[in-house]
Amino acid sequence: MATALPPTLPMDLRRDAERIFDLSLWCLGRDVLCPEGNLLLRRGLTRERPPGEQGHSVYTVPLPGGGILKLWGFGVLWDAGAEAVYLARDGFTPRMVDVASVSWPVFQVEGLGAMNEPRTFEARRDTRVAVVTMAEWFARHEEWVATHVGHAWREACFAERRKAPPVHADELAAAWWRLAVRVRALEFVVNDCTAPTVGA
Structure with a gap:
């Protein structure tokens, strides 16, 4: 009987991450x-706009370790x-x-086609690497904003939002760094759970 793999991201982490992800978007x-x-353009991202009124602009940024991020409102x-x-x-699944x-280019989520849950151990590991990469990008973006525009800008953004934020304006970068650490730590938990028992 195959051993069930643990979830890619545990529920409590997804719940916490969803709140800061929604806020960051x-x-x-x-x-x-x-x-x-x-x-975003000042920071070096490129933008493609939808051809009509339907859809969201997509911003693209290359990543230092390879690959790219594509960001939409959704x-x-x-x-x-x-x-x-x-x-x-x-x-945040x-x-x-x-x-x-x-x-x-894609301007609506439907354009990404069918999506699947990562089912193998390797796919789940790669997915966690992706989440860490995204979290670190958001953390660095907040640090860039603070350096180039100042905390007052982010405080103004927070003030315009109707939902109560899960963190203060000057804590958003740190919240993303903490999330990256939590996701990285899952690798140790997964390895402990899947390692063969010695001497049993």
Whole structure:
């Protein structure tokens, strides 16, 4: 009988992550409208707009270790070439996307096609790597905003939001760094659970 794999991300982590992810996507939307100019473009992301009124603009940024991030108002995709992981704004549940079958550019979530849960140990490990990469990008973005625009801008973004934020404006980067550490720590838990018992 096959041993059941633990979830890719535990429920408590997904719950915490969803709150800061939703908040960060809200902030990215405000960054686009910054009076000092679109902060995403200033930071070096490229933008493609939908051809009509339907859909969301997509912002793309290359990652230092390889691969790219694609960001929309509805979610984020980590594309490493051979595989891609998508995180929807709601739920923070990673899904695998077959990028070879997608017609780019995509402006609506439906354009990403069918998505699947990572089912193998390797796919789940790669998915956690993707989540760590995304978390670290968001952390660095918040640090960049604080350095180049100042904390007052992020505080203004928070003030415009109706939902109560899960963290203070100057704590958002740290919240993403903590999330990256929590996801990385799952590798040790998974390895302990799947390692063969010696001397049994």
